[in-house]
Amino acid sequence: MLFHVGEGDYILVDVRKRQHVYDNLDRFRYEVNKVTGALEIFGIVASRDVVEESPGTGEPSEPGAAQETGEPEEAEEAGQAAPGTAPETRSAPTADADPALEEAATDEAAPETPSTPASPPLFADYTAEQLRELGVAEGLISPALALTTENGLLEMVYGAPSHTEEVLLALADGNGFDQVLQNITGPVTAEGPVDTSDFSAALARPATRVTTSDTDLREVLEDDFSAWKVFLHPTQEKLVERTYRGPARISGGPGTGKTIVALHRVKHLVQQLPRGRNKAVLLTTYNTNLAADLRHRLLDLAGQDVLDRVDIVNIDKLSFRIVNESGQGSHGRRPISDDQVALEWRSMLTELGEQHWPPEFLEDEWNQVILGQGVRSRSEYFRARRAGRGQRLSRGQRAEIWQLVERFTMRLEEKGRWTYRQVAQAAAQAEGERAAKILANREREAQEGGQFLHRPDESMTNLRFRYEHVVVDEAQDLSSAHWSLLRAMVDQRENDIFLVGDTHQRIYDNRVSLGALGIRIRGRSSRLTLSYRTTREILGSALGLLGEEDWDDLDDGADTLSGYRSVLRGPRPTFRGSPTWAAECEAVVAWAQDLLQNAPRDTVPSIAVAAPTKREVDAVQYALSKAGVRAASLGKEGPPAGFEQAVHVGTLHRFKGLEYQHMAIAGVSEGLIPRAGLDRLRESAPTRYRHELQKARSLVFVAATRARDSLTVSWHGDPSPLLPKTAVRAAAGEEEARVDDGGLFQPAGTLF
Numbered sequence: 001m002l003f004h005v006g007e008g009d010y011i012l013v014d015v016r017k018r019q020h021v022y023d024n025l026d027r028f029r030y031e032v033n034k035v036t037g038a039l040e041i042f043g044i045v046a047s048r049d050v051v052e053e054s055p056g057t058g059e060p061s062e063p064g065a066a067q068e069t070g071e072p073e074e075a076e077e078a079g080q081a082a083p084g085t086a087p088e089t090r091s092a093p094t095a096d097a098d099p100a101l102e103e104a105a106t107d108e109a110a111p112e113t114p115s116t117p118a119s120p121p122l123f124a125d126y127t128a129e130q131l132r133e134l135g136v137a138e139g140l141i142s143p144a145l146a147l148t149t150e151n152g153l154l155e156m157v158y159g160a161p162s163h164t165e166e167v168l169l170a171l172a173d174g175n176g177f178d179q180v181l182q183n184i185t186g187p188v189t190a191e192g193p194v195d196t197s198d199f200s201a202a203l204a205r206p207a208t209r210v211t212t213s214d215t216d217l218r219e220v221l222e223d224d225f226s227a228w229k230v231f232l233h234p235t236q237e238k239l240v241e242r243t244y245r246g247p248a249r250i251s252g253g254p255g256t257g258k259t260i261v262a263l264h265r266v267k268h269l270v271q272q273l274p275r276g277r278n279k280a281v282l283l284t285t286y287n288t289n290l291a292a293d294l295r296h297r298l299l300d301l302a303g304q305d306v307l308d309r310v311d312i313v314n315i316d317k318l319s320f321r322i323v324n325e326s327g328q329g330s331h332g333r334r335p336i337s338d339d340q341v342a343l344e345w346r347s348m349l350t351e352l353g354e355q356h357w358p359p360e361f362l363e364d365e366w367n368q369v370i371l372g373q374g375v376r377s378r379s380e381y382f383r384a385r386r387a388g389r390g391q392r393l394s395r396g397q398r399a400e401i402w403q404l405v406e407r408f409t410m411r412l413e414e415k416g417r418w419t420y421r422q423v424a425q426a427a428a429q430a431e432g433e434r435a436a437k438i439l440a441n442r443e444r445e446a447q448e449g450g451q452f453l454h455r456p457d458e459s460m461t462n463l464r465f466r467y468e469h470v471v472v473d474e475a476q477d478l479s480s481a482h483w484s485l486l487r488a489m490v491d492q493r494e495n496d497i498f499l500v501g502d503t504h505q506r507i508y509d510n511r512v513s514l515g516a517l518g519i520r521i522r523g524r525s526s527r528l529t530l531s532y533r534t535t536r537e538i539l540g541s542a543l544g545l546l547g548e549e550d551w552d553d554l555d556d557g558a559d560t561l562s563g564y565r566s567v568l569r570g571p572r573p574t575f576r577g578s579p580t581w582a583a584e585c586e587a588v589v590a591w592a593q594d595l596l597q598n599a600p601r602d603t604v605p606s607i608a609v610a611a612p613t614k615r616e617v618d619a620v621q622y623a624l625s626k627a628g629v630r631a632a633s634l635g636k637e638g639p640p641a642g643f644e645q646a647v648h649v650g651t652l653h654r655f656k657g658l659e660y661q662h663m664a665i666a667g668v669s670e671g672l673i674p675r676a677g678l679d680r681l682r683e684s685a686p687t688r689y690r691h692e693l694q695k696a697r698s699l700v701f702v703a704a705t706r707a708r709d710s711l712t713v714s715w716h717g718d719p720s721p722l723l724p725k726t727a728v729r730a731a732a733g734e735e736e737a738r739v740d741d742g743g744l745f746q747p748a749g750t751l752f
């Protein structure tokens with residue numbers, strides 16, 4: 001079935017048996033969207049909810065039914081495209097194509113769930129004119145207004161153009177007209193008037209997204225990262241190409257494409273640079289393995305020439321580099337891990353017989369207040385901000401703490417050790433001094449009319465800021481010292497710093513106020529809300545894990561995930577308790593074996609298991625290997641070479657930034673998540689206690705949102721108190737999970 005666009009251009013809409021095409025032809029619509037200017041080809045789905053309005057036969061239809069393989073629709077939903085496949089050709093999947101839909105379809109047809117004619121229309125608050133203004137496809141406006149159930153809506157949007165789908169789901173999720181107009185329709189609104197009869201012009205517009213759900217084609221495209229070279233969502237594209245008058249920040253829930261945007265931004269910035277050989281752009285992140293991953297992806301996306309202009313390094317390595325170069329206090333000292341630091345505090349206080357200040361409190365005060373604010377002297381500490389620390393300190397108390405901290409740093413120094421935070425602090429200081437010199441030179445040069453009358457030291461006048469642009473991924477995990485370091489590496493001007501991150505995924509205890517560090521993002525913050533990775537079902541359960549905590553925006557304000565959504569669907573996550581750890585391991589092995597055995601021929605599904613600590617990781621890996629399942633544990637640099645396709649097992653921390661088709665989170669038990677002994681902090685270091693709890697939630701949230709298709713969460717003994725009660729009860733068979741609730745629990749304001 002071909003659509004003739006004009007001249008010699010055709011679009012492949014679908015490949016089906018001839019009779020099928022004839023039978024279903026009248027269910028297809030094509031139109032140029034008056035608002036976005038996109039060419040949209042779509043099927044009208046007959047749901048009972050909209051049956052009167054639908055021009056189809058009334059039976060649950062499968063126009064074009066491209067879904068023969070049972071593959072989830074990720075590529076299609078994601079707006080990814082294959083040249084020569086149909087723009088916005090969307091079809092209602094057949095029942096056998098997708099288990100989740102099968103359930104929905106069965107549910108729809110079941111006599112016990114009749115549509116209630118009395119229930120008000122879902123979009124009762126909106127008029128046809130408003131839906132039109134938001135860019136809902138003309139042919140779907142009246143069917144949409146007639147909808148009364150969420151299932152009907154979900155069924156209908158499967159056949160709808162994706163812009164219509166996004167708008168309707170966002171409205172149903174509780175976003176208001178203005179919000180949807182601004183966030184969803186605004187970015188894709190056509191520039192200039194739209195001629196709805198000019199298909200060629202429509203095809204050339206970025207809003208015309210060419211998509212495919214053909215598995216073979218998808219494999220060709222997805223095999224390498226190059227698919228994303230071409231197709232960013234227009235909302236993402238605008239963020240990439242915009243000129244910002246200062247630092248800019250992009251936030252958004254997991255899988256919304258923040259990393260993709262950061263990579264495209266780097267490419268864009270390099271392309272604007274004058275010719276040269278230096279590495280003028282810094283791309284940095286927290287973890288070593290993510291930095292390596294960014295390098296591969298940037299090479300795929302932009303090629304060697306772009307890569308040659310970019311310095312890609314994780315932030316701690318960069319700090320070491322600066323410290324070594326400047327000689328600032330390194331003296332051959334070796335870094336010490338956070339766990340070792342905690343032990344050192346404990347030993348020192350015991351040796352001193354000091355009982356007044358708990359070690360956790362002192363450690364936190366040192367990290368968050370003293371190192372966190374770059375405090376360098378006792379008098380600076382007297383003036384340091386302690387807002388939100390939960391405990392007021394008198395001058396005398398501050399003096400005592402300062403003395404203990406000084407002792408502690410001396411102790412580490414004597415042992416030839418220092419913490420990563422200290423290294424970052426030293427690097428920030430060295431780089432800050434360098435920046436101050438550059439600015440002083442500049443001022444002198446300006447005063448002396450562009451030339452130095454008294455030429456100072458040559459090396460000083462040649463000093464330049466190290467980078468033209470800085471781009472940061474996983475920004476939520478960087479500390480104040482890291483930000484001070486980055487601030488000093490780039491001049492304060494247009495497009496200086498571009499950062500992407502999500503504070504709901506903060507898994508290292510670094511909290512910052514960017515404005516106070518000279519990184520002013522106010523007015524230059526944007527949020528991505530559509531997840532391209534996770535299904536609605538997984539997303540719902542993952543959001544439930546976040547509880548009722550408050551989340552910051554890196555700048556003394558609050559962040560939220562409101563409007564965060566997915567249009568992908570899949571099975572509900574499973575939750576399972578086992579009596580013992582051994583039994584839980586067995587269940588995890590059976591789960592992996594089942595996935596491997598049932599994978600389509602010649603494919604190896606990507607599978608991972610996350611667990612709280614190295615101990616559980618080793619046990620799971622051992623159990624998998626013993627059962628003949630190829631497994632490897634994730635190290636600092638990712639999986640060992642040659643084990644890319646094995647089942648990956650790692651601590652929760654290791655999964656940041658990664659994604660897998662199937663994810664298991666094991667050991668979500670009381671005493672493991674959050675770790676045992678945390679209660680001790682409740683009294684001694686209440687702020688830290690709160691932050692540790694939040695961090696534990698974020699860790700599980702990060703792991704859960706790595707899953708693309710399926711998620712399973714398990715525990716042994718008592719479940720973690722962080723698991724929502726409904727999940728635990730349902731796992732124990734005490735409560736039936738509702739078929740239509742999408743997950744086992746559902747965050748407020750989220751539609752399933």
Ligand SMILES: Nc1ncnc2c1ncn2[C@@H]1O[C@H](COP(=O)(O)OP(=O)(O)OP(=O)(O)O)[C@@H](O)[C@H]1O
Nearest residue numbers: 078080232233254255256257258259260532533657
């Ligand atoms: N416009 C797009 N079209 C299709 N797929 C996309 C698009 N943008 C991102 N993706 C895909 O979505 C997935 C998540 O993207 P990415 O890793 O950039 O998200 P993220 O926001 O950085 O996630 P996290 O916060 O969890 O690390 C990737 O598989 C990516 O290729």
